[in-house]
Amino acid sequence: GENVEQHPSTLSVQEGDSAVIKCTYSDSASNYFPWYKQELGKGPQLIIDIRSNVGEKKDQRIAVTLNKTAKHFSLHITETQPEDSAVYFCAAMGGSQGNLIFGKGTKLSVKP
């Protein structure tokens, strides 16, 4: 079945710097790749997603890139702010299992 690896597990940046989180997936049939932000005590919140027919998608300070050949996708956050501090999860869906498979998460800390 699908397996999603996420790196790094923790990431600390200074306010204003960029942050990049990378994920790889194993099932070439997967075709939907969302990113979720989870703050302490809350459920995951969808922040951006990308489908397999698109290589890149941007939404203000957030962008996601997808390389289907290499089976990896990345989240890019520019001009980070303290409120970006949270745990970020990547996920993949559409493969043989047909449901969302999550990575283990990246704890992002943005220092003022």
Next chain:
Amino acid sequence: EAGVAQSPRYKIIEKRQSVAFWCNPISGHATLYWYQQILGQGPKLLIQFQNNGVVDDSQLPKDRFSAERLKGVDSTLKIQPAKLEDSAVYLCASSIGDRVFEQFFGPGTRLTVL
């Protein structure tokens, strides 16, 4: 638009006891999911409903976990009897339909089994 509602937010029980969680999805969302999130890991799907029918329960430990979605709206997830390893956050999510990928999560119920 109101989000996914879950209750209770926290629950502490002793092993071998029973517990139930409740979820009310976003209005009009036909698909409902229950996930288990163990500390330090990503959510793992337990069961998926389309209206009031089960689409996928392959990861649900059926010897102790059960779920229902009567009338295709609210859902309950039950654990009986609970084990120490069931300590986790139980998340409910919903989407418009099973062919629409975007899932919206509730705040979760944090279960501690002592």
